[in-house]
Amino acid sequence: MKARLIAVGERAPDWVASGFSDYQKRLSHWLPLELIEVAAGMRGKGRDAARAMADEGSRVIAALPKQAHVVTLDGRGKAYSSEQLAQRLEAWRQRGRDLAFLIGGPEGHAPEVIASADESWALGPLTLPHMLVRLVVAEQIYRACSLLANHPYHRA
Numbered sequence: 449m450k451a452r453l454i455a456v457g458e459r460a461p462d463w464v465a466s467g468f469s470d471y472q473k474r475l476s477h478w479l480p481l482e483l484i485e486v487a488a489g490m491r492g493k494g495r496d497a498a499r500a501m502a503d504e505g506s507r508v509i510a511a512l513p514k515q516a517h518v519v520t521l522d523g524r525g526k527a528y529s530s531e532q533l534a535q536r537l538e539a540w541r542q543r544g545r546d547l548a549f550l551i552g553g554p555e556g557h558a559p560e561v562i563a564s565a566d567e568s569w570a571l572g573p574l575t576l577p578h579m580l581v582r583l584v585v586a587e588q589i590y591r592a593c594s595l596l597a598n599h600p601y602h603r604a
Contacts, residue, residue, distance in 0.1 A: 450546045451589065454484045454511045455582055456504045456553040464579045471586035478593040479537075479547075481586060484511045488553050497555055505558025508550055516548040518565045520557055521581055525568030533588055534595035549589075551581050
């Protein structure tokens with residue numbers, strides 16, 4: 449099983465890219481995690497934000513692996529404790545499908561992206577910068593994998 453993190457936005461700050469890379473390496477033997485960046489829609493004065501979100505949605509849908517279990521990152525989704533996320537990860541593994549985690553743009557996910565998702569995961573009630581969400585998701589997936597492997601990383 450493999451996982452893909454499909455994120456709207458390109459060129460993460462060095463500290464995000466470095467942190468993500470660290471967790472990506474740690475995950476390599478438990479759950480390979482690939483980052484796919486898709487271009488953000490054009491925004492600004494005189495531009496239509498709904499059109500930008502629709503363009504992003506089309507690019508995200510095109511990046512989805514076939515038959516993957518799709519999980520959107522969305523504040524309206526289900527929030528999990530680290531232990532609950534580990535249980536969800538085990539359930540996803542038992543399905544035998546690759547995973548795709550989706551991070552939307554500034555306005556969130558396009559309706560067609562929401563419609564394509566199997567479920568939605570909320571990182572909590574805080575609003576986080578989308579680039580930071582990449583790092584948090586990678587760390588939480590690593591934590592879930594370490595819990596399932598009885599690795600001492602998680603010490604709660």
